[in-house]
Amino acid sequence: xxxxxxxTRRRIADFDNRVDRAFDHIRGNPVADHVFYAASNxxxxxxxxxxxxxxxxxxxxRDWHAAVRVGGxxxxxxxxxxxxxxxxxxxxxxxxxxxxxxxxxxxxxxxFPSGHATAGFTAAILLGEDDPLWPAYLAVAAVVASSRVxxxxxxxxxxLAGVPIGVALGLIGRRLVPLPVEPV
Numbered sequence: 001x002x003x004x005x006x007x008t009r010r011r012i013a014d015f016d017n018r019v020d021r022a023f024d025h026i027r028g029n030p031v032a033d034h035v036f037y038a039a040s041n042x043x044x045x046x047x048x049x050x051x052x053x054x055x056x057x058x059x060x061x062r063d064w065h066a067a068v069r070v071g072g073x074x075x076x077x078x079x080x081x082x083x084x085x086x087x088x089x090x091x092x093x094x095x096x097x098x099x100x101x102x103x104x105x106x107x108x109x110x111x112f113p114s115g116h117a118t119a120g121f122t123a124a125i126l127l128g129e130d131d132p133l134w135p136a137y138l139a140v141a142a143v144v145a146s147s148r149v150x151x152x153x154x155x156x157x158x159x160l161a162g163v164p165i166g167v168a169l170g171l172i173g174r175r176l177v178p179l180p181v182e183p184v
Contacts, residue, residue, distance in 0.1 A: 012157050019156035020094070023149055028101075035143070036150035037102040043116040043144040044105055046074045049123035052137065056127055063131075065179055070126045073173040077122045078115065081165070086110035094152045104151045114154045117145035117162025118169065125170025129179060141166070 004012070026032045042048040050071060057067030091112035109115070120141035128134030145163065148154035 012155075016155040016157050019149060020152075027150065030101075032150070033101045036147040037100075037104060039140075039144045039147040040104055040116070040151045040153065041102075043120060043147065046078070046119045046123065048140065048144060049074060049119060049127070052127060052140070053123070056131065056133075062180055062182055066127060066129065066131070069173070069177050069179070070123050073126060073169075073177065074119055074123060076173075077119055077166075077169050080169070081113065081115050081118045081162075082109055085113060085165070086115070089113075091155075091158070094155060096152070098152050100151070104153060106153060111154055112158045112161060113165055114145060114148050114158040114162035116148050116154075117141075117159045118166040120144045121163050121166025122169040122173065123166075125167055126173050129174055 039048075042051075053067035053070040057064040086109050089112040090110045093106070093111040096106055107115075121138075124134075124137035124141040128137045131137070145159045148159055149156050
C-alpha cells in the first residue's frame with residue numbers, strides 16, 4: 001500500500017496483528033474451525049450467495065428477480081473488485097505457512113480488499129431488500145468475511161475495508177436494478 005505514510009502503515013499492521021492475536025484464542029477450536037473454514041470455502045466464487053439467492057428465488061416471481069439480480073451484480077462486483085480495485089493495491093496476503101485443519105483455497109490476487117467481504121455485503125444488501133430475513137443475510141456476510149481472517153487468507157484491515165465497499169455496491173445495485181413492484 002505505497003500511497004500510505006509509514007506511520008499509517010504501521011498503525012494498520014498493528015491493528016491487523018492485534019486482531020490476528022485475538023483470533024489465535026479461538027483457532028484450533030473444532031467448532032470454530034468447522035464453521036470458519038466452511039464459511040470461507042462457501043464464500044469462494046460467491047457460492048453461498050448464489051445458493052441463498054436461488055432459495056429466495058423459489059418464493060415468488062419478485063424473489064426470482066432478486067435472485068437473478070444478485071447473481072448478475074455479483075459478476076459485476078467481482079470484476080470491479082478483482083480486476084479493478086485489487087490491481088491498484090497489490091497487498092501481500094498473510095504468510096501461508098500455518099497448520100490448517102481443513103483445506104482452503106489461496107487466491108493469487110491482492111489481499112486488499114477482501115473479495116469475500118465485498119461480495120458478501122453486496123449480496124446481503126441486495127438479497128435483504130424487502131426480505132424479513134435481511135438480518136440473517138448480514139450475519140452470514142459477517143461470518144464469511146471474518147472467516148478470511150480466521151483462516152489467515154486476509155488481514156483484518158482487508159476485511160474491514162471490504163465491508164463498506166460491499167455495502168456501497170449493494171446500494172448502488174439496488175438503484176441501478178430495482179426489483180419489480182409487487183402487484184396489489
